[in-house]
Amino acid sequence: MTGAPEHPRRRRAFVLCAVVLLGLPLICALLGPWLADPADPRSGAYAPPSSDALLGTDFVGRDVVDQVLLGGRTVVLVGGGAAVAAYIVGVPWGMCAAAARRRWVDEVLMRPLDILLSVPSLLTLLLIAGLSRPGPLVLGGVVSLIMLPEVARISRAAALAAASGPAMEAMLLTGESWWRRNFRYLGGTVLPTLATDFGMRIVGALYLVASAAFLGVGVAPDAADWAVMVDRNRPGLFLQPWAVLVPALLVTAMSVGLNLLFDQALHRRRETT
Amino acid sequence: MTSKLVPVVSVVDLRVGVADRLLVDGLSFDLHRGRVLALVGPSGSGKTTGAAAILGEFPARSVVGGTVTVDGKAVSAREPVPPGPVAYVPQHPAGALAPALRIGPVLREIARRHLPAAELGRRERRVLVRAAVASALRQVGLPDDGSLHRRFPHQLSGGQQQRIVIAHALLARARVVVADEPTTGLDAVLRREVADRIRVLADDGMAVLLLSHDLDVVRRVADDVLVLDRGRQVEYGTAEAVLGRPSAPLTRALVAADCGRAARPAEAVTVRAADAATPRAAADAVAAQATEGPYGGLPDSSSRSVDGLVVSELSAWYGGRRRADALSDVSLRLTRGTSLAVVGRSGSGKTTLARCLVGLHRDQRGSVCLDGQPLTASAADRSRGELARVQYVFQDARASLDPRRSVLDQVARPAVRLRDADPRAAEDRAVRILAAMGVDEAIARRRPRALSGGELRRAALARALAADPDVLVCDEITAGLDPLARDAVLDLLDTQLRVRGLALLVITHERAVAARLADRIAVMDSGRIVDEGPAAELLDRPTHPLTAALLSADLAAAPAP
Numbered sequence: 109m110t111g112a113p114e115h116p117r118r119r120r121a122f123v124l125c126a127v128v129l130l131g132l133p134l135i136c137a138l139l140g141p142w143l144a145d146p147a148d149p150r151s152g153a154y155a156p157p158s159s160d161a162l163l164g165t166d167f168v169g170r171d172v173v174d175q176v177l178l179g180g181r182t183v184v185l186v187g188g189g190a191a192v193a194a195y196i197v198g199v200p201w202g203m204c205a206a207a208a209r210r211r212w213v214d215e216v217l218m219r220p221l222d223i224l225l226s227v228p229s230l231l232t233l234l235l236i237a238g239l240s241r242p243g244p245l246v247l248g249g250v251v252s253l254i255m256l257p258e259v260a261r262i263s264r265a266a267a268l269a270a271a272s273g274p275a276m277e278a279m280l281l282t283g284e285s286w287w288r289r290n291f292r293y294l295g296g297t298v299l300p301t302l303a304t305d306f307g308m309r310i311v312g313a314l315y316l317v318a319s320a321a322f323l324g325v326g327v328a329p330d331a332a333d334w335a336v337m338v339d340r341n342r343p344g345l346f347l348q349p350w351a352v353l354v355p356a357l358l359v360t361a362m363s364v365g366l367n368l369l370f371d372q373a374l375h376r377r378r379e380t381t
Numbered sequence: 382m383t384s385k386l387v388p389v390v391s392v393v394d395l396r397v398g399v400a401d402r403l404l405v406d407g408l409s410f411d412l413h414r415g416r417v418l419a420l421v422g423p424s425g426s427g428k429t430t431g432a433a434a435i436l437g438e439f440p441a442r443s444v445v446g447g448t449v450t451v452d453g454k455a456v457s458a459r460e461p462v463p464p465g466p467v468a469y470v471p472q473h474p475a476g477a478l479a480p481a482l483r484i485g486p487v488l489r490e491i492a493r494r495h496l497p498a499a500e501l502g503r504r505e506r507r508v509l510v511r512a513a514v515a516s517a518l519r520q521v522g523l524p525d526d527g528s529l530h531r532r533f534p535h536q537l538s539g540g541q542q543q544r545i546v547i548a549h550a551l552l553a554r555a556r557v558v559v560a561d562e563p564t565t566g567l568d569a570v571l572r573r574e575v576a577d578r579i580r581v582l583a584d585d586g587m588a589v590l591l592l593s594h595d596l597d598v599v600r601r602v603a604d605d606v607l608v609l610d611r612g613r614q615v616e617y618g619t620a621e622a623v624l625g626r627p628s629a630p631l632t633r634a635l636v637a638a639d640c641g642r643a644a645r646p647a648e649a650v651t652v653r654a655a656d657a658a659t660p661r662a663a664a665d666a667v668a669a670q671a672t673e674g675p676y677g678g679l680p681d682s683s684s685r686s687v688d689g690l691v692v693s694e695l696s697a698w699y700g701g702r703r704r705a706d707a708l709s710d711v712s713l714r715l716t717r718g719t720s721l722a723v724v725g726r727s728g729s730g731k732t733t734l735a736r737c738l739v740g741l742h743r744d745q746r747g748s749v750c751l752d753g754q755p756l757t758a759s760a761a762d763r764s765r766g767e768l769a770r771v772q773y774v775f776q777d778a779r780a781s782l783d784p785r786r787s788v789l790d791q792v793a794r795p796a797v798r799l800r801d802a803d804p805r806a807a808e809d810r811a812v813r814i815l816a817a818m819g820v821d822e823a824i825a826r827r828r829p830r831a832l833s834g835g836e837l838r839r840a841a842l843a844r845a846l847a848a849d850p851d852v853l854v855c856d857e858i859t860a861g862l863d864p865l866a867r868d869a870v871l872d873l874l875d876t877q878l879r880v881r882g883l884a885l886l887v888i889t890h891e892r893a894v895a896a897r898l899a900d901r902i903a904v905m906d907s908g909r910i911v912d913e914g915p916a917a918e919l920l921d922r923p924t925h926p927l928t929a930a931l932l933s934a935d936l937a938a939a940p941a942p
Binding site for chain 1: 739741765768772773777780781782785794795799841844848
């Protein structure tokens with residue numbers, strides 16, 4: 109993405125903004141469980157903010173503040189972990205397909221993923237969760253499996269032009285090592301695209317986790333989890349918006365902050381000579 | 382005579398600086414209706430910056446001084462010229478055409494926007510638009526019967542694309558056309574066509590600003606010439622005065638380099654005031670260095686047989702099932718210490734031939750042998766020694782370099798990988814080779830983005846030479862270089878050829894390159910070699926009509942085949 113500011117002072121403000129956006133949800137998620145007091149007595153569902161519950165209560169009458177503080181950890185661990193796992197497998201996969209000099213290698217690598225892509229993601233989720241005991245680890249694995257074809261596709265597309273371009277051919281003719289050609293050159297080419305994709309991919313993973321929870325797979329349907337909160341508190345959106353807005357904003361802030369930081373880092377990388 | 386008229390564009394004391402460097406320092410000129418002004422100078426002299434200024438385009442973070450007036454209105458980065466009066470024809474016209482849109486609708490769209498504002502019915506407007514499009518196409522010499530309207534830009538030849546861009550300018554009622562290197566990379570037939578087109582445009586009342594290295598074209602079309610050197614204006618006057626009786630040393634050097642084209646200019650005047658050594662001396666130094674055998678363990682070249690490169694019955698094609706032939710039964714022989722120039726129109730298979738030789742085109746049949754040893758069709762299957770012995774200089778130098786590593790690093794690398802050289806020694810040698818071609822170490826330490834097109838071409842050549850090859854295949858390596866830089870490159874190649882016994886295959890559009898370097902010339906047409914023989918014979922007494930058209934000495938001669 110473009111749009112990183114040119115002026116140093118504006119750039120500092122930009123980085124600060126990104127750090128705040130990313131830092132707030134992360135602090136909430138990592139330190140929240142110690143600050144929360146889950147033993148609070150329950151009150152009525154969708155109660156408006158009061159001195160007892162600063163952000164009101166949720167669909168079963170729990171304090172939204174506590175839920176927000178408790179609900180970040182699974183989101184960051186399962187969502188983030190699943191996205192990272194999908195990237196670790198999908199990026200080399202897609203790049204191998206792009207760099208393949210024989211067309212059939214490309215086909216053999218990509219076609220099975222296309223089949224996976226054509227199966228609705230919830231179906232895969234239900235199927236695999238039904239076959240094994242649901243838990244955070246299985247859930248993370250299933251979510252990353254669902255994201256794998258898309259990650260592999262986007263890596264292949266980002267690498268394709270460069271993989272057969274003159275620079276790659278020139279490196280081949282000058283006897284450059286496989287590692288330098290494919291990892292340093294090709295990897296460097298796809299990095300900006302993948303960095304942008306990564307932030308959005310995490311959000312996708314979060315909401316997949318939430319839909320799984322709704323179906324009773326993985327996370328409990330009333331679990332303290334931002335994504336589950338957004339999903340379950342939606343019917344009361346007009347009675348008590350905070351139970352939806354706060355977790356939704358935290359998830360958004362995390363993804364936007366991550367994207368801005370990636371942009372900034374890539375921008376700086378381009379400028380250093 | 383020009384002073385009586387009001388100029389369309391007037392530039393007074395223009396200064397454009399970026400960081401600590403002045404790109405343009407005190408540029409002043411006027412553009413008049415019906416006249417062609419040529420901006421001439423080595424690459425990096427500020428031609429493009431000066432020309433972009435009249436569109437109100439300035440480099441990012443630049444400091445601008447002086448005034449630019451178009452049609453009586455001041456132009457600045459904040460207030461660029463409105464769309465219409467100034468048209469820009471880029472070096473690669475394909476970049477100015479939307480690849481996914483057909484030619485006709487775009488022409489009509491532009492015509493519609495620039496119709497006179499009078500209240501008209503829809504039908505009348507449509508008739509007017511059609512008439513305007515037809516007349517613009519006629520004016521640029523394309524058929525106006527609508528036969529081109531359904532085509533996409535990639536279905537047109539380079540010359541046709543350029544004319545479509547000019548037709549856009551005509552429809553937008555442009556009064557000034559800026560043509561950036563319009564003849565670079567075109568074969569002789571097309572060059573002539575484009576030059577004539579520019580002259581006709583000016584004769585119809587357009588003011589033209591021509592940026593060019595090609596003094597033949599400048600001489601043919603320009604009324605006035607302005608010579609730039611490192612951002613400074615060194616000479617400005619009518620074409621006859623500046624090119625006929627040059628006073629500034631740079632102009633003299635450019636003209637001399639250009640005049641020496643036809644013959645081999647052993648005593649070519651190279652008077653670039655600021656350069657300590659002449660390019661030739663530097664080139665010799667590098668060649669001498671190279672012959673000392675800078676990397677240990679190299680087999681002595683005299684002990685090898687003098688077989689060279691032998692290509693027999695080479696055919697190549699593209700695509701799988703619907704296969705399109707690119708080469709059919711090409712046979713040629715290239716002994717060490719000699720050079721072969723391959724000429725031909727665009728699409729005649731020159732580049733495919735080169736790619737087959739270096740192992741970048743897998744779909745081939747026939748044999749390529751180096752000193753009796755067959756070379757595999759794929760570079761991936763060649764040993765490091767074989768890779769080092771056959772090197773290729775890509776046509777698109779910028780695309781062939783990694784944008785994220787410094788140019789020097791990339792030039793030094795082949796010697797490390799292919800000749801087991803010490804990285805430090807390889808870098809020193811890379812610096813020397815680059816210096817011989819006029820690229821300073823400080824510039825080479827930057828990334829490709831910071832170098833001009835001409836500098837990158839030389840860097841790409843330096844990278845190939847750094848591998849110490851026996852066979853060098855060069856694809857259009859002098860296109861877009863100014864005469865001085867071109868001579869430096871040709872001198873360097875010539876010494877490598879004579880002193881080191883390099884076998885050289887050059888693909889070129891330029892007669893000058895063929896005349897200066899080639900021992901033999903091969904002419905290609907639709908994948909076949911149609912004419913081949915000693916260079917002198919083909920240059921002076923061509924018998925084949927295509928040879929005559931492609932290699933004719935000056936722009937005026939020989940009509941298209």
